[in-house]
Amino acid sequence: MLQHFESLHVFVLNQLQFKEQWPLDRRSPLLDASPLSYNSGYSPKRGGKPMKRICEITTLLALLAGPAAFAQENALPAGFETQPLVKSSVSRDNEPITYPSGTPEMISVIGTLAKEGRTPLHEHPVPVYVYILEGEIELRTEGKEPHRYKAGEAFIETQNRKHQAFNVADGPSKILAVFVGAQGTPTTVAAK
Template identity: 35%
Template sequence: MRQMIRRAAVSASVAAAVMVTVLAPSALRAEEAGGYQTAVKVTPLLKTTTTTSGAAIRYPSFDDPEVTAVLVEIPAGGETGWHIHPVPAYAYVIDGAIEVEMRGGAKRRFSAGEALAEMVDTEHNGRNPGPGPVTILMFATGEKGRPFSQKAE
């Protein structure tokens, strides 16, 4: 009888180990994929707590929130001009590269495949240093009727 109980306990332990070995990785994959089906591939592009200027990300509260998505295309050698984003915005460089300069001369470069959290209320200019156009997909989380970008004064 003892031997039967011992075999059952060993079998249960082996079964538990197999379940952990098989199920744990799929649970991790599901968590990484945000709960999507296993055939769905999720590639993290950006996870940050700061904007490109180093400021902490803050989410403003608006009475009439609005999300805007735009495609920004800058020709070779072109510039955005000095501007600010009064609301949080996020961008993904689809093609080419952009060099972002802040007042005071600090610069950051972002190339195709990179994502960024735009700086808020900080004057900056985007310049395309490349031989071809730069294409950027940008999402802004703002307020209805309020522009997501304004010319710097």
Template identity: 35%
Template sequence: MNKRLTAAQLILVITILVASQSLAAKEKGYPAIPLLSTETTIVGESIAYPTTGQAKVTAAIVTLAPGEKTILHKHGVPLFAYILDGELSVDYGNDGIRIYKQGDAFMEAMSVSHFGENNTSQPVRILAVYMGAEGSENVIKMTQ
């Protein structure tokens, strides 16, 4: 087993422990409230980290204006998403359409092609945290 995969597993274990103990921790002065604890993506895929390359986490704010949509894409790495503002509709093809609203947290689909669309009159802002490795693709453009 390589060191990067071991580190990813350790991070997952720590995250689960922190989330499971957050209420007790809050009472002891640590103000953590869990957003998400899962082993699968939003469409039921097992979360799988890249097995080669130096671990690399990238965080970004994705903003879609009213009526704007993303390209059709997949993800080469696990992606934690948190809706900061607005509402996002994501079309997963055969896996259906899901609507995410402010405060929703999820692990995005990796192997299922999808696109997001803002069908409202307000901007949508998403915190996107890609948990990958040097050389892996966070977003992979699909051609239908």
């Protein structure tokens, strides 16, 4: 797509140079048939405005090429690949993610649950992204069915709902938890 956009850009620049040599009253029939050759009012004989013409062509290019042309297809260096894990506006329990007000603060921790270990019953007032680094856990959320997550899987915790994680692996389980909070706002609240 990006190569197509560059080719189109070169074509338009060539058209602009050609038009400066051929004012509107002496244009080539081939140029008139081009979808890019509309009458913009530019003519050296009439004291036209080449900058206006360039802006018009640039706008037309943007509309023809679409947003994908502006996204760099090769924004990542060679040899670097990505694997999408989570993209969501709702938690794992299909509840909306809400952000706290105040000065943003992100906190990330790696937690290890020993064999047959568990977290205390707790809840989060802020969004939490969880990635299972090793092992397998079972997440039990109040009013929901338990769900298991293995190494390499990720999810968004449900906010303001009591839950507990249990290690169901044969050894320790490790998780990465990223809290999207605000300064002065707790990330985790013990259940009462």
